[in-house]
Amino acid sequence: MTRLTPRSVAGLAAAALGGVVVHDLTQRKHALLRNFPVIGHFRYWVETVGPELRQYIVTSNDEERPFSRDQRSWIYASSKGENNYVGFGTDNDVERVPGYPVVKHRTFAGEGAATAPHGDEGVPVPSAKVLGGPRGRRHAFRPASVVNVSGMSFGALSAPAIRALNEGAAKVGCLQNTGEGSIAPAHRHGGDLVFQIGTAYFGCRDERGRFDLARLVDLVQSAPVRAIEVKLSQGAKPGLGGMLPGAKVDETIAEIRGIPVGVDCASPSRHTAFGDVDSMLDFVEMVADATGLPVGIKSAVGNLEFWDELADQMGPRTRGVDFVNVDGGEGGTGAAPMIFADSVAYPFRIGFSEVYRRFARAGLTDDLTFIGAGKLGLAENALVAFALGADMVNVGREAMLAIGCIQAQKCHTDHCPVGVATQNPRYTRGLDPELKKDRLANYVLALRRDLLKVSEAVGVPHPGLIGPDDIDILDGQRAAVGLRELYDYEPGWGELGPAVRRELLPLLQG
Numbered sequence: 255m256t257r258l259t260p261r262s263v264a265g266l267a268a269a270a271l272g273g274v275v276v277h278d279l280t281q282r283k284h285a286l287l288r289n290f291p292v293i294g295h296f297r298y299w300v301e302t303v304g305p306e307l308r309q310y311i312v313t314s315n316d317e318e319r320p321f322s323r324d325q326r327s328w329i330y331a332s333s334k335g336e337n338n339y340v341g342f343g344t345d346n347d348v349e350r351v352p353g354y355p356v357v358k359h360r361t362f363a364g365e366g367a368a369t370a371p372h373g374d375e376g377v378p379v380p381s382a383k384v385l386g387g388p389r390g391r392r393h394a395f396r397p398a399s400v401v402n403v404s405g406m407s408f409g410a411l412s413a414p415a416i417r418a419l420n421e422g423a424a425k426v427g428c429l430q431n432t433g434e435g436s437i438a439p440a441h442r443h444g445g446d447l448v449f450q451i452g453t454a455y456f457g458c459r460d461e462r463g464r465f466d467l468a469r470l471v472d473l474v475q476s477a478p479v480r481a482i483e484v485k486l487s488q489g490a491k492p493g494l495g496g497m498l499p500g501a502k503v504d505e506t507i508a509e510i511r512g513i514p515v516g517v518d519c520a521s522p523s524r525h526t527a528f529g530d531v532d533s534m535l536d537f538v539e540m541v542a543d544a545t546g547l548p549v550g551i552k553s554a555v556g557n558l559e560f561w562d563e564l565a566d567q568m569g570p571r572t573r574g575v576d577f578v579n580v581d582g583g584e585g586g587t588g589a590a591p592m593i594f595a596d597s598v599a600y601p602f603r604i605g606f607s608e609v610y611r612r613f614a615r616a617g618l619t620d621d622l623t624f625i626g627a628g629k630l631g632l633a634e635n636a637l638v639a640f641a642l643g644a645d646m647v648n649v650g651r652e653a654m655l656a657i658g659c660i661q662a663q664k665c666h667t668d669h670c671p672v673g674v675a676t677q678n679p680r681y682t683r684g685l686d687p688e689l690k691k692d693r694l695a696n697y698v699l700a701l702r703r704d705l706l707k708v709s710e711a712v713g714v715p716h717p718g719l720i721g722p723d724d725i726d727i728l729d730g731q732r733a734a735v736g737l738r739e740l741y742d743y744e745p746g747w748g749e750l751g752p753a754v755r756r757e758l759l760p761l762l763q764g
Contacts, residue, residue, distance in 0.1 A: 285658050285672040285684035297660070318661075320586065325632055326655055332700035333656035333693035354728040355638050360713035378427065379702045381623065382718035382750055382758045383645050385481060386548030386576045388621045393546045394576075395480060397646060398427035400705070400717060401636075401698050404627050404650035405450045405485065405552065407435025409498045409507045409519070410665070411654075415674045416440035418657045418687040422694025426702075431648065434485055434521065435498070436510050437477050449479045450552070451541075454521040456511040463512075465527040471544050481577070482541055484534075486525070486553040487599070488581050501668040502677045531563045535573040542576070550577030550623070554585075555605030556598070558612075565612040568621070575622060578613075579648065580606045582628025586651040587665075602628040603638060607741035610643040614744070619643065620751040633704040640705075640717045641725045641737050643748040649701075656697035657690040715762045719755070722748040 258266075271292065278284075278291035287294040321329075324345070331338040348354055379400050386394030403423050408416045410433065417440040423430045424444035432441055434452025441447060451458060451470070458470035474482065498507070498519040508515045528534040534551075542549045555561070568574040582602025599605065606626055613619050623646065626639040631652025639647055655661070658672045665675040673685035705717040712724050722737035729735070737743065750758070 282686040282689055288684035289671060289673065289681050321661060326661065329652055329655045329697060333697040335696045338700060350730045352729050355634055356726050356728055357637060357708055357712060358724055358726060359711040363713045377706060379706055380761060381646050382716060382754055383623045385623050389574055389576055391542055391546060391548045391576060394548060397429060400646045401701050402429040402646060402648050403431060403653050404648035405431035405433040406650055407433030408438035408440055409435045409502055411675055412673055412677060412682040412685065413438065413440040414682055414685040414687045415657060417443050418690035419653060419694055420445035421687060421691035425691065425695040426698045428698055429480060431483060437473060438510055442477060447477055447479045448481045448483050449474055450483045450485050452485045452521055453525050459512065467544055474545055474547065479547065481548040482545065483579060484549065484551045486551055488554060488585060488587065499666060499668065504677050531560065531567055535567060538575055539573050548576035550575045550579060552579035552581060554581045554583060554599035555608055558608055561609050561612045565616045565618065568618055569616050577623040577625055578609060579625040579627060580609050585628040602626060607642055614747045620754055631701060633701060633708065636705060637708055637720060638725055641720050641722050641748060642741065645718055653694055656694050658685060716758060718750055
């Protein structure tokens with residue numbers, strides 16, 4: 255029998271370690287292991303024993319922020335096509351947590367509601383409204399998915415990440431918002447786009463940084479752009495403008511945006527192409543006329559005078575935006591001062607309801623599409639958004655988690671360990687778009703499935719038909735208040751008009 259010496263044991267250990275290194279560097283399933291061979295396994299080991307450790311010395315499943323471990327685990331399992339169900343009941347503290355939403359299921363089904371045991375993950379869930387239809391845009395269309403990918407720029411996200419999102423969106427009929435960083439080669443892999451015009455006009459600006467309509471027309475005609483979004487502000491840094499740290503500004507980004515390499519790219523806080531609601535509506539109509547595309551706005555909600563004036567000026571129906579994308583103050587960003595991320599702009603539910611009420615009073619809610627963003631990639635949050643009147647939801651950080659983000663919160667440093675929010679080749683090499691596109695597609699299908707399942711439980715065939723009377727907000731075990739009462743909605747608000755319902759129901763019946 256051969257006797258092992260310390261030297262031979264060390265040699266075997268070294269060989270085994272070398273084998274692990276080779277395996278990790280050549281596999282494509284896990285970006286973390288590809289970028290951090292061997293030591294990356296410790297992260298997965300800690301994750302495996304996390305439930306046991308947290309019982310005694312760490313946080314509970316629901317305490318971590320911005321996304322709890324339960325929320326991340328659901329997204330990860332969904333994106334991998336794994337079992338995303340839970341056992342033994344909820345571990346949420348429903349008895350004591352204020353603000354907890356409860357969906358009120360119905361005993362009997364309503365008009366057109368499915369009665370199958372489970373919603374099919376492959377069933378399409380189109381928007382209830384035709385985007386641009388009420389204003390007669392030449393290229394108006396009905397979005398094929400109520401769940402779409404939020405605005406995340408190439409620059410803030412890596413090229414492999416953008417490509418994975420684009421190809422994944424194409425697989426499930428989603429729209430991908432470009433973010434304000436313009437259209438990159440990574441955006442051109444089959445997915446339909448919403449082109450975002452930011453305050454710096456990247457992709458549609460002249461040599462002096464001013465808006466250039468001709469360049470916009472040329473750009474959107476060169477790519478599968480289905481709509482245009484004018485970004486007024488975003489939830490995590492409203493009134494500040496975008497910020498791309500110089501460490502992320504490589505030659506490709508500099509060329510696409512028209513900026514210097516390696517220099518911090520700070521977008522202005524406000525637009526220069528218009529300066530009030532009146533001129534903004536002129537700008538919207540000019541862009542819509544030149545491109546034929548639906549044109550809308552994205553904004554966080556702060557001072558409400560803007561929304562009062564917008565609803566008032568859209569009243570005559572001679573000018574108007576085709577959609578309003580309300581971004582909650584709890585939304586994400588790659589880089590922002592803490593005070594802006596923490597304390598500027600209303601959170602989604604308050605902000606959205608304030609905006610919706612103003613259009614409802616003016617009788618305009620069927621004239622435009624309402625989009626919501628800000629942690630709405632979780633079914634319970636999305637359902638509240640639909641009940642308040644949203645027609646579609648955009649997912650940002652949830653989409654990032656689906657393609658491999660581990661919530662390291664290093665987006666602003668260019669040291670994202672899994673290659674999602676960085677331009678550093680040291681990390682981006684680990685992210686395989688061919689694998690991650692399926693992760694994004696699986697996640698969107700799972701979210702749409704859950705939205706459809708809960709719609710069936712409420713007795714309706716589409717999440718857009720869930721109204722403010724279908725969800726209560728709990729105050730611990732003391733009281734339950736309906737969304738209609740809580741957000742001061744009048745009868746009929748938060749619901750689709752009769753004409754929109756008549757168009758939608760035949761689509762859902764095949």
